Amino acid sequence: MYIWEKPDWPNLAWQDASIAAPLAAVRHEQGRLIGRMEALGFKLREEAVLQTLTQDVVKTSEIEGEQLDVTQVRSSLARRLGIDIGALPPTDRNVEGIVEVMLDATQYYQAPLTAERLFGWHAALFPTGRSGMTKVIVGNWRDDSTGPMQVVSGPYGREKAHYAAPPASRVPAEMKAFFAWFNAPLSTDPVIKAALAHLWFVTIHPFEDGNGRIARAIADLALARSEGSQQRFYSMSAQIRAERNDYYDQLERTQKGGIDVTAWVLWFLDCLGRAIHGADSVLATVVAKAQFWERAGALALNERQIKVLNRLLDGFEGKMTSSKWSAIAKCSQDTANRDIAVLLELGLMRKGEGGGRSTHYEVLL
Secondary structure (H helix, E strand, C coil), rough: CCCCHCCCCCCEEEEHHHHHHHHHHHHHHHHHHHHHHHCCCCCHHHHHHHHHHHHHHHHHHHHHHCCCCCCHHHHHHHHHHCCCCCCCCCCHHHHHHHHHHHHHHHHHCCCCCCCCHHHHHHHHHCCCCCEECCEEECCCCCCCCCCCCEECCCCCCEEEEECCCECHHHHHHHHHHHHHHCCCCCCCCCCHHHHHHHHHHHHHCCCCHHHHHHHHHHHHHHHHHHHCCCCCCHHHHHHHHHHHHHHHHHHHHHHCCCCCCHHHHHEEEEEHHHHHHHHHHHHHHHHHHHHHHHHHHCCCCCCCHHHHHHHHHHHCCCEEEEHHHHHCCCCCHHHHHHHHHHHHHCCCCEEECCCHHHEEEEEEC
């Protein structure tokens, strides 16, 4: 039996004595992080939010096996948040869709969660009405016309079923109960509510596709409520991505277990704690970038150099070579080499280890 087949579903239970200490620790770390970020100047805080949201959007898609262009995600977020990051490249519809969902969840966290709101999120995730090559029901609950909703893995013909969701006929009533609980006045800590909301929603699995991304957006909304802030300084999705196998294993164990979901809540709190600690790297990157531009701001750099340096400082994946410089800056190889030579002479970049075809360059922070 799955958890939704239990007679007491959806009256989820947990052991307060077991979660009290981890919850207190996480709430303390939340407060410390917000205090540290508020001590930053407006510009640095704005950059920290932009980096965190970019990471959140990219990683929640990666969990589902979709690779988004980081530059496009950052560009879309900056435009919607009114943050000036220079020239903004065009963005794909699938990037715009997940950005819309994430911003609606975190910027309007006080608004009620409704079927129409979730239908809007779902439609934004699938603007073409397809998931890959497969046509899906968009902006409405699934109908199971292609068979029961199952989470499976493995090659065709040897699939392993990890979970089977409630039949489609139950979805409207299940979601009505979920909305009533989610929008009701708090009767438990809002961080616990975030953990339960994530599990509850993904257990119903009300859509034909996109359930994981929407479940994580709902959790982000609940976490924003727990902090009373639109500003995000840590990425739960990035941490879940780093622990993806454990995440799926914990979900599977919980969905095949009883109504007592203490183990899931403890896992969620531990994962959240690690996500909050992960914000240290975002903070360090933001401060390092600000200090770099304080040093470099007075130097006569051209637009190409500024553009590529910002790409590197924003977390460029891989090694920067002269050919990559040429492609990013849209210039010739000779021009790229001259740009790099100037930065080496100014002490803003250095040559990485290795030579010949392995020659690459790094920002000198």
